[in-house]
Amino acid sequence: MVVIAAAVYFSRGREVTPIRTATAERQNLLSTISTNGKVEPMEDFQAHAPGPVLVEKLMVSLGQHVAANQELMRLDTADVQSKVAQAQASVAQSENSLQNLQKGGSQEELLSSSSDLKTAQQQAASAQASLNTMQSLQAKGSVSPAEVASARQRLNDANTRVAVLQSRSTSRYSSSDISSQKAQVTQSRAALAAAQKAYSDFDIRAPFSGTVYSLPVSQYDFVQAGEALLDVADLSRLQVRAYFDEPEIGKLAVGQTVKIVWDAKLNRVWHGHISQAPTTVITYGTRNVGECLITVDDPSDDLLPNTNVTVTVTTSERKDVLSVPREALHTEGTTNYVFRILNNRLVRTNVQVGVVNLTRVEITGGLNEHDVIALGATTQVDLADGARVKVQ
Incomplete structure (x- = not known):
């Protein structure tokens, strides 16, 4: 048994393993x-269709450099202009109504009210004169008390009408009526602002200088709301x-x-x-x-x-660190080592390792620059300490 083991040992000692090698070199090591x-x-700007709209005219082409505030395309604005005009008319109407309420009515209503008050005052004066006459005749026994009472009632009715018309001319509308109309004015102004904002959205201009890098639409295309029109960056x-x-x-x-x-x-x-x-x-x-x-x-x-x-x-x-190919490094537990080549034999050498990337590993101790190390055998043979090798 001992003889067989010795024979195997000496046989291996005489075997030569062909290997690939590398040299420990100083170089920059990147991870x-x-x-x-x-x-x-x-900085990017993407224009979107503010609503279903027709592209009337393209002002730029793909790849063109544009200046800040330059018009990029023109959209059909007939519909949105109509909405702006309607909103402006609504504001004017609501503001005019508010002014009339604050003055007590429209010019026509004020003139009519003034005329009615003047007529009522004349009727009241006439009724007063009639009552005075009746009272004078009653004192002479020419008219009955019933006739005097009837004249007094006509005067009271006339004075009541005058009071009603005078009150109407000074406080025809209540504070709640005026508050309600003010709210209507605010609402109509907000609708106008929204219409004007919608109109401004149809004005497609470059917010900064840049290049048109995407232009998915063509002139006379009809696009849906939200559809991308162009990109500038x-x-x-x-x-x-x-x-x-x-x-x-x-x-x-x-x-x-x-x-x-x-x-x-x-x-x-x-x-x-x-x-x-x-x-x-x-x-x-x-x-x-x-x-x-x-x-x-x-x-x-x-x-x-x-x-x-x-x-x-x-x-x-x-920068400028000693490194070897990663495939030359072997690990056993927490120990890292390589096989140096000395006198055509492998010498297991423990090393200290620094930065490791995909292809190389930094050696911080255990090797010197230009040391030759084994990468691996070219045959199916494991590297071992003391093995005879031949560089191939």
């Missing part, structure tokens, strides 16, 4: 995270809304540099930085993600809003 995102303008100020998986959120920070790639232009790379790190976790499709805003530092006209891009964030950058 990155990649995910998807969508480009969006920081300042394409010199773009950002990317990116979605990072929940385990990666803690590695993100404001100011970290970002590389942006669009599949439609694979030969172009844009650069940016994180301007807003995730503040909460949301559901995005089947993923739990943090939403992150990335400012594009070098925007250009060929990076369009609403495009889907890939962003790569540099979460850490170690």
Whole structure:
């Protein structure tokens, strides 16, 4: 039994394992995270149809640069202008009615009331004169007491009518009548303001200078209320809304540099930085993600809003550090080690590890620059301490 074990040991000692190797080198070591995102303008204006309307005239074309307050398109405003005119007429009518109530009536009503009062006063004066005559004749015995009483009743009726007409001329309408009419004026003015606001919504102008990047309608199209008419944005100020998986959120920070790639232009790379790190976790499709805003530092006209891009964030950058390929690192429990190559034999060497990315690992202790290490055997043989090797 001992003889067989010794034979196997010496046989392995004579075997040579072909391996691939690498050298411990000093270089900059980047740790990155990649995910998807969508480009969006920081300043965006989307015009919507304020109601069912006809596009009478397009004043701009797709891709055109426009100035602030420039008219973009003209809509049919005949219907809304009619509503504004009706609202203006309603305001004028309600205000006129209020003025009449406050004065005691319209001009025609005031003239009629004045005429009625004058007639009543004349009738009262006539009735008074008649009563005086009757009383004088009664004293001479020429008329009966009944005739005098009838004359006095006519005077009382005439005076009552005069009092009623005088009261009507000074307080014809009550305070509640005036308050009700004031409310009507307020309501009609609000309706006019709403009609004027609706009319202003038909005036499609650029709120700022920018580029027309979407124009889904054509001249003479009839569009429904709420339908998008066009989009204007300042394409010199773009950002990317990116979605990072929940385990990666803690590695993100404001100011970290970002590389942006669009599949439609694979030969172009844009650069940016994180301007807003995730503040909460949301559901995005089947993923739990943090939403992150990335400012594009070098925007250009060929990076369009609403495009889907890939962003790569540099979460850490170690300059001029000693590192080896990640596949050279082995772990046993809490111990990290590599196999150095000395005199064509593998030497297990414990190492201390720093930053690790997808391809390389920082070595903070245990190796020197230019040390040659084994990556792996080119055959189905496990690497072992002391094994004879040949670089292939």
